Amino acid sequence: MTAIETDEIQRVTVLGCGTLGASWAALFLAHGLDVAAYDPAPGFAARTAAAVEAARAQLAELGLRGAGTLRFHAKLEDALAGADFVQENAPESEAVKRALLAEADRLLPPAILIASSTSAMLRSAIVADCARPERVLVAHPFHPPHLVPLVEIVADGPAVAARACAFYARLGRRPVVLNREMPGHIANRLASALYREAVNLVAEGVASVADIDAALCNGPGLRWAAMGPHMTYHLGGGAGGIRHYLDHLGPSQVRRWASLGNPDLTEDVKDRIVAGIAAEADGRSVEALAARRDAALIAILGARIEVAGEAPNRS
């Protein structure tokens, strides 16, 4: 097939317009791309338009004010007509995604890439009914995708991965490529590993939920916004770097691993987490907390862009 060059992409079709789809649409529009949005839910256009507007206002704070056009379609065929790229965000049901991707694959010329935002499923499972699975990939964003730069790519091979990376990089995203598919890709596996210990510390009564949260976002979480875990230990090794670290402190890491917890998520532990969150939230609604998170993310992203050239999101 003749691949469409990623710098020729002008129209993106967004399949599935929940929170994720609206966020993607806002990002595409803010970079000047046109978006054709499709969702089978009645009345999705008004909800999506409102969510897109809110996200575009946030992107404008980061200086992204591109003026792509947004159109809504109730029929899949209409939404796919003229698409240069497709971002699929259907519910996390294997049956739903398999059917939708197969239908999109059937309707689209072979040069067009179809990217699935799936967080929970493997590429091999969701492309199973596609006639041309090689042009279907996973491109998993991190919530909210119009702000968080990460996109995890699982593709049929390096050529498709490179084309997808070029497209997302053009949108200021930081694509990373998996050499092979893994449940949870990379980032959610790292997050789950950390969360298991965060739950363990609650189960063991070591500290309050609020203090465990504060320990992360004022300690390693803060540092990880600047630099990943391997590089962090490279700097922890001093002049000898990661080799020195692994040779001298590797054994203490391995001992620490052995001491980590493997908690049961019992009703009692869940109750303690819920009570701890109530104390930490201190009356603030989920909406207020999400707005606060987004304000912090926008401020942090702005700061990282300012130190660009040396920008962490290029590392």
Added chain:
Amino acid sequence: MTAIETDEIQRVTVLGCGTLGASWAALFLAHGLDVAAYDPAPGFAARTAAAVEAARAQLAELGLRGAGTLRFHAKLEDALAGADFVQENAPESEAVKRALLAEADRLLPPAILIASSTSAMLRSAIVADCARPERVLVAHPFHPPHLVPLVEIVADGPAVAARACAFYARLGRRPVVLNREMPGHIANRLASALYREAVNLVAEGVASVADIDAALCNGPGLRWAAMGPHMTYHLGGGAGGIRHYLDHLGPSQVRRWASLGNPDLTEDVKDRIVAGIAAEADGRSVEALAARRDAALIAILGARIEVAGEAPNRS
């Protein structure tokens, strides 16, 4: 004992002036406190003075320009004379810390708190030779402590913990309190749990070291600079919050936990991490990378201070 009020603390004695001690000293000075620095190593004053100057320049970028005085002492008794608070940063040797803390305990009036920066040791072990162990606590910072706000407190009881928290909060730190001691406290346990999976992804050949690092600092790491893991899943639960999340997605977390790796840190895995870091560093020295990390941290901290009132480091 009559406790000294934390707002009366004017002179802090810093015991042990390696990287950590110098960083603490700079923080105290930038908040207008006087510092008496002690280290048994010959010629430590010149090295410490240079490190303190560099850190104070970074603090000045954050608007912290207090003018405390810094004095160097080669004798422990001289350094402790007139101290209102002590921060100990001796090498991570139990014998060294036990002896030093016992000697400081012997020399100081009982109202003075003695805080150890230990990352690896339990409070119960290092206070074993103290006559008044109840005024000796762990106050573990995260590197570099003049920039990263977290301080983990392990104390004999809530009264001492509260006094220490008040002191560190006055310095713009975010103290968290452990209800009981744990190896690695909170933050290094969370970091180790995550690193085990980061090493596993290298061992399993899932992605490059650089892409694993980028996945963290452009995804969950970025978000964790704004909000801790429990609160993140509270927002992930939508309107139903953490209860909805735990009831509906808790089982998939537990399944994910079961799928996480338990890698051996073999010579082969170490070689692959070292090679991966060489590729990621791309010729940049440890010093250059550390300077870049610090610049990013300063920018991020500045951004968080700007969204203050709602500041994440107060959460």
